[in-house]
Amino acid sequence: MSAGENADLSWKEAPPTNITCIAESRSVTTSVISMSVGILSNSLALFILLKSPKRMPQKSRAPFSVFATSLVATDLLGHLVNGSVVIYVYSLRKQWETFDPHGRVCNLFGATLVFFGLSPLFLGSAMAIERCIGITKPFYHSTGLAFRHMNKLLSVIWLLAALVAALPVALRRSYRVQSSRSWCFYNLDEPSDWLDVFLPLLFSLLGLLALLFSIVCNTVTSCSLLLSTMHRKHHSRGTSYHVEMICQLMAIMLVSCVCWGPLLTRIIFLTSKDDYDPASDKLLFVLRIATWNQILDPWVYILLRKAVLKKFFLMLQRCCRSKSQEPACWRHSFLQSSSHSKLDPPASLFDGLLVQNTNISLTDDSKTEVFHMVLSVWKKG
Numbered sequence: 001m002s003a004g005e006n007a008d009l010s011w012k013e014a015p016p017t018n019i020t021c022i023a024e025s026r027s028v029t030t031s032v033i034s035m036s037v038g039i040l041s042n043s044l045a046l047f048i049l050l051k052s053p054k055r056m057p058q059k060s061r062a063p064f065s066v067f068a069t070s071l072v073a074t075d076l077l078g079h080l081v082n083g084s085v086v087i088y089v090y091s092l093r094k095q096w097e098t099f100d101p102h103g104r105v106c107n108l109f110g111a112t113l114v115f116f117g118l119s120p121l122f123l124g125s126a127m128a129i130e131r132c133i134g135i136t137k138p139f140y141h142s143t144g145l146a147f148r149h150m151n152k153l154l155s156v157i158w159l160l161a162a163l164v165a166a167l168p169v170a171l172r173r174s175y176r177v178q179s180s181r182s183w184c185f186y187n188l189d190e191p192s193d194w195l196d197v198f199l200p201l202l203f204s205l206l207g208l209l210a211l212l213f214s215i216v217c218n219t220v221t222s223c224s225l226l227l228s229t230m231h232r233k234h235h236s237r238g239t240s241y242h243v244e245m246i247c248q249l250m251a252i253m254l255v256s257c258v259c260w261g262p263l264l265t266r267i268i269f270l271t272s273k274d275d276y277d278p279a280s281d282k283l284l285f286v287l288r289i290a291t292w293n294q295i296l297d298p299w300v301y302i303l304l305r306k307a308v309l310k311k312f313f314l315m316l317q318r319c320c321r322s323k324s325q326e327p328a329c330w331r332h333s334f335l336q337s338s339s340h341s342k343l344d345p346p347a348s349l350f351d352g353l354l355v356q357n358t359n360i361s362l363t364d365d366s367k368t369e370v371f372h373m374v375l376s377v378w379k380k381g
Contacts, residue, residue: 028090030288035083038295042076045298048305063130063141064245066150068301071123071252075294078116082291085109086182094181103174110175110184114165114203120293121210121260122157124252128217131245135221135228164206168199180284188270188283197271204267207260214253222246244306251300259293262286 049069085108092099100106134141168175168186173195175184186200225242263286270283302308 028087031083031086031090034291034295035079035087038079038083038291039076041295041298041302042072042079045072045301046076048301063134063150064127066154067123067127067130068248070154071120071127072298072301074116074119074123075297078112078119078294081112082109082116085112089182096177096181106177106184107169107175110186111165111169113183113185115161116294117260117290118161118164118203118206118210119158120297121207121256122161123154124249124256125210125213125217126153126157128214128221128249128253131242131249132217132221132224135224135242164203167202171195171199173199178283183284183287185283185287186267188267191271200267200271204264204271207264211253211257211260211264214249214256218246218249218253222250244304244309247309248300248304251304252297255293255296255300259290259296263290 046069049065049072085105089096089105089109096106130141173187176187176189177184179189186203187196188200191197225246263283266283266286
C-alpha cells in the first residue's frame, strides 16, 4: 500500500450513528453558546474599560488601562475568529479532506489558537510587571514608562505570539487535525523528529513562564502595597485605585492558572511520553477549559471594580452587623415625635433611666409600657 493510499485512509470516517450525531449537535451548541457569551462579556468589559479612565488618575491608569483594554480586545477578537472557524468546521461535518485538501484552514485554525492563547498570558504577565514597577519604583514608573513605551511593548507581545504561532508553518511542520477532528494543533500523536517535540514544548514553556512572572510580580506587588499601607497613617489618594488594580490582577492570574495550567502541563506530559494513544487523550477537554479564560477575563473588570467592591463590602458589613447585633437601647431620637409637647418628660431624665437599664432587652410593647409609666410618674411629680 502506497503512502498516498495511507494518507487517503487517514481521512476516512466511520458512518455516522445516532450517538455521533447527538454528540456533534451538543458540541455545536456548546461552541455557539461559548462564542456568544464570550463576545457579549468582552464587549461589556471593553465598554467599561473605555469609560473608566475618566474617574482614575492619569498617571495610574494610563499604562494599566492600555494593557487591560488590549487584553479584552484580544479576547474578543479570539472569540470571533476561533468561534467562526469552529462553527464553519462543524457546518461541513468535519470533513477536512473535502473543504481543506491543502491544509490551509487547519494551519490558520492552529495558528489562531496558539496566538490567541499566548497573547492573553503575555499581556497578563506584562500587566503584573507594570504594576510591580508602579508600586515598588514609582519614580521610575512615572518617568521611564511613557505612553509610547506601552505601545511598543504591546507590539512586541503580539509579534512574539505571532512568531510562535507561525513557526510550525515556517518550518514546514504544519498543524494537524486532532483525533476529535474538530480542531487543529501541533503534531502530538506521531512526532517525526525533534522539531515536532520542540514546537509544542516551546508553546507550553512560554505560557508557564508567563504565569510564573505573573505569580511572582503580583505577590511582590501585594506585599509592598500592604506594607506601605500599614506604615502610613493616612491613605494616599491613589491607594484605592492601586487596590482595585491588584484585585483585578490577582483574579486574572488565578483564572489563567486554573484555565491554562491543565492544557500547558498536559502538552508537556504528551511530548515526553513515548506511547501516545490519541483515543485516550483528554486534550480536547483541557482545551475547552482553556477557552473559558477568554470568557472569565472580562468579568474580572466587570465585577472587580471600585464601585462594585464597595457595594459588596457594605452588604457584607451589614450582614455581619445584623448577625452580631446587641440588644437595642433607646435613643434620644425616640422622643423626637413628642418634642413639641409640654407634657413630655425631659430627655435627660428618660436617657438617665435608659443608661441604667442598657442591659435589658425589651420588646416593642414593653418599651411602650415603660414609656407611659415614666410619663405618668413625671406628671404626678
